[in-house]
Amino acid sequence: MFDRMNLQVLANHARGAAENMAHTLHRTAHSAFVKETEDFTVMLLNRKGETFAVPMDLGATWYPGLTFGRAIEMIEDYKPGDVGFTNDAYSSYVATHTPDTVLWRPVFYDGEIIAWTGGHIHNTDMGGAVPASLSRALTEIHQEGLRFPPMKLVNEGVFDEHLMRIMSINVRKPDLNVGDLKALVGALITGERKILAMIEKFGKDAFLDGVEALLDHSEAQARDVLASIPDGTWDFSDYADEDSTEANPVRLKLKLTVKGDEAILDFTGSDPQLASSLNVPTGGDPRHSVLLVGIYYILYTLNPKLLLNVGMTRPFTCITPEGSVLNPVHPAAIGMRSLTCARLRSVIFGAFSQAIPERLPAAPAGNNCIVNVMTTDERTKRTVIAAVNPVVGGGGGMPHRDGTNGSGADAAYLKNTPIEITETETPVEFVRYGLAKDSGGAGRWRGGLATEMAFRVFAPDSRITARNRDRSFFRPWGVLGGKAAGLSDMVVNPGTDDERHLGNIDTALLQPGDVLEIHSAGGGGRGHPFDREPWRVLRDVERQYVSVDAAEREYGVVLRGGQIDEAATAARRADRAMVEGHFDYGPERTGYEAQWTPEAYDQLHCILNSLPIHWRFFIKTEIFRRMEGRSGAAGVQEAFDAVCKRFPEVPRTDNTLKAAAE
């Protein structure tokens, strides 16, 4: 019924509507989260609540494949002018942490709902244990602020004053929340008007058909990409540095199976849910948008004309065992799921990198660290709370160029704040803001450099938080002979007698005159560094990206007085070690996996899976405490036996015993 020759016209009208909604929200919102960080989304939804159009210029990149159906269905009897909302992950899995409030509004035509407009904003604060409602240390969702299951926020154009009052009294910045919610409702109304204009132009039936054709088209594009990937199965694991204050690694594991134009992403073997807020709530939805963000990047990278909507998720099936970090059960805390999501993306990138090594880059730095300062202005004696620059690292080496320096790949949306603005508003003084030499993974195509930032404070008890810090132990990996990148770190008073390395800790307390230096990880290298043209290596040295020592050590390029020593370089490069395996992980992970072998992890998960969910994280932690001097599957079993001796209450089952026998 819909003339396919006009599909691009409909796609453009739909995108135009979504862009209009995004700019309207961006223009009328109140909070820095929406206006500056652009942590919001808007979308057009079909009758079933499936996203069919999103903006490409503004907003977050996480939800073009989001389906609102579950939340929509939890409310009955929609009337024109109603708006539904929720910020509770566990009731419908449409919101994914408490600050994110998701709204949707029916579009009526001829007395029936023919579409929806939807979107979300990240509220500055939703109440709970800590300002901004986010902290890694929180252990259950009840500490993460006020929760609303799906219900009507607006009844026939009138805001529910009871709900607004309940929210306002419970949150720390009610004006911002109210202002942003009203701005989002305004954007939803704009979207509704645009949808009605589309129906006017195309006709109701053609519009309804056309919307489904847009989803089908996106699906066909995704299937084309998958069909271009050889069939096969690839395993990949990656680790977040710390699972809680106890600081054991979190492993995410993926078995990717591509068959024809479909793919299965089996996350079985990922760690059990954590007693920290790093869990990612998905409800086990096989196509949950938050699981597929890495997929969006891969599809779009391989086909930049990809239409972004729910259709592209259809060829994918995700398996996330209940009670795991990727499918936690209530009341696991979830506020800082964005850290885990960065690892989730790198796991997906790693699996696909093996399938199509010639078409994808090495690992991006993958630590999107957001730095906040709370200090006292000595002139006004006032407390100042301010966001300083994000400290993110470079992209991975690409098939035909170096990774981008300082940011890139899946962190390309982040913006910094001018130093002059920060120094004028906040009593801190920058000592350094720039790129870190030798931090990009060496390779035929070098990984992008890390960012390093150092600043001084002037007031006592200045508190710094650096959310989402990671990659201080497990490096961004290199591929195809390329090397892993430099690690992230946070150091107080570097280069002085009282220098303190904080590793992966994400908070610091500073005293007058103290300097805090934060640097990110870099991007992984791609291809053997000895294959990099010497002139590029020389240029990197001239640009201070690579040191003379590293040029010789990593790249085999010998420089003398600023010139390439051709003979010495040839000699150095003749002595070239064989590269084993697709990945270079760096010595830390290699060392870790000598103790924590795949078999050891299998054994660990075998044991944990035999236990009730609420025992698993506890037992994981206790086993890790007893791994000193132990390794492999047998070591894990010994450690577990020791745990059971200390805690005879461990509810062992037949499966636990079977695990021991294996």
Added chain:
Amino acid sequence: MDGAFTPDANEKRPADWKIGVDIGGTFMDFCALEANSGRVASLKVLTTPDDPGAELMTGLSLLAEREGLEPEAVNRFVHGTTVGINTIIQRKGASLALFTNAGFEDVVEMARLRMPEMYSLFCARPDPLITRDMIFGIPARLRSDGTETQAPDMAAVAAAVDVARAKGAEGIIISFLHAWRDARQEAAVKAEIARLAPELFTFTSAEVWPVIREYERSSTTIMNGYVHPRVAGYLTALESRLANHKVPARPMLTKSNGGLMNAAEGKRSCVNMLLSGTASGVIGAAWLARQAGEEKILTLDIGGTSADFALIIDGEAQFGTGELIGEFPLYIPSVSVSSIGVGGGSIASVDSQGVLRVGPESAGSIPGPACYGRGGTEATVTDAMAVCGWLGHSQMAYGQLQMEVDLAREVISRLAAKLGRSTEETAQAILDVAISEMFVEVEKLSSRAGVDLRDFTLMPFGGGGPMLGVFLAKELGMARVMASRRPGVVSALGGLVADLRGDFIRTIFEPLEPATLAALGAAYDDLASEGRDWLVSQGHDGPAELRITADMRYAGQSYEIEVALNVAWLTEKNLTAIAQAFHDTHDRIYDFHDPEGLIEVVNLRLAAIGAGPALKFPEAAEVEGAATPLREVRVFTGGRLQDIGLYRRQDLAPGGIFDGPAVVAQEDTTFAIPAGTRASVDRHLNLHLTFAE
């Protein structure tokens, strides 16, 4: 000669010619007015990229030949040039070094971090115009309050000068943190370089544009230095060419802010002319709109590779910062123009799923659309127009291009075969897709600005604007279209009618409270005397108009809005009026304001404007009556082939009325007018289109 007016034979006064010249990708456009007689002439000449400036002389000779223009009688000569912007796009600028604070050498490369393509793992920032090996960190530091914690290390400066010179630097850019607060560190380093290496040109960030935000200020200064040698060389050659041609007028240059400056300033403040072409198009459009009594306009300028849009509100162009120069944002005040990479040369294709797309690939101006017969082999938007029958009924571009419709049919029919549709249906679908691409861009523009386009009139210009403009207006639900008599030379006209305009800025960055008023007053006094001095230096002897605005925000916001101020509020220290103006402006732009909110003044700005000559273009009396078509032509429109009227623009007299579907052909463009449209001609020969409900 295309004017409908003949000079008065009894006129004895000496001729007084005023000429606007603007250069685009393919053509140099001329718009000339003989002020005594009101005689208007326009012309397009193919550009000569190998010898920039030569086409100018060709044009003057042709105007002399065809219109009787005497070079000695040219008393105003306004020029818009793309020499600067092309230098950046083609990366052919000067070899530069940057001296900045040690520890902050990477600011230029890191920019503001964010990259344009958010979903691509291959996204990248542009390579900076100065690479890291030519950036020299000088130990030096100012605090934000202007306290110097470390004076510039002159030994480091000397060492850096040696290395920069050895590496072939032609000039040095100096940009230090907090130079917006105190320019003395930069000035000291500049003086030292002048002493050590007088042959190197230098620009400091504070002298180019002293605004807070180190990346934006540095990058603007770098662009200025990067284009400086080429622009200065071009302008020197231009001056001598005009002098040799016996043109008495000293050339004036169009600026990105829509105003003018003289050539001497253009050689140093090169960055101010980077976007002059698009800016003077909007200025020309605004002038035409005011003349026709239109207040709210959406301009649409379609060229070969792109479509540019701008809003005119209350008859005035809108200003902004962050306009793109190639890949680099420009942070000086510029006329706001949105651009999308879809134009007459955009290529249509059918993807592997059988979906028809248009762009982003373009056939550009060479080889151009297939129907230009210059070797193009891909189906473009212009070819689709030709296949539908809208084009090919007259000479194009003042006779410099011939339309070969058969070549267009050939390329479009290949796509038609893939789609299984007729050639005409396919051509129409290409136009629909191209228009829908522009629709997305305009949706963004109007929602950013918070305006309802149903209140606006579309003004298409450029070679391609009139081809597609009416279709786009209908798509956007706009009620009216207005087209000037010479849509092909609106930018040249914009230069002709522009005023002198210099922009000046002081960063204040203080809360709006009584204690700040003294600083505001002092900053205003400084800016006002700078502005007046500037106008004098430009040779302006008329009254000066000083417009004062402030960039303000609520504390905690990280972006500012520009608020128009009344000078009296500053001199009389009227805090309430200033605050109220900010609240009102915030409410107008963002739909809310916060009466309790603490306000900060980030910058004070002043525009010094010296009005140009009050040019009077002739008017003719309207005579109501139906216009007569030249003949009928066959056009595919409304889903079928129809015989519709072809009108010649020069035949359309004031008061003439006709209905679509119709084609209006003229020497610089062609109007496609679909059914359901009524066209009428006003006293200025503008064409006004309205749509039936």
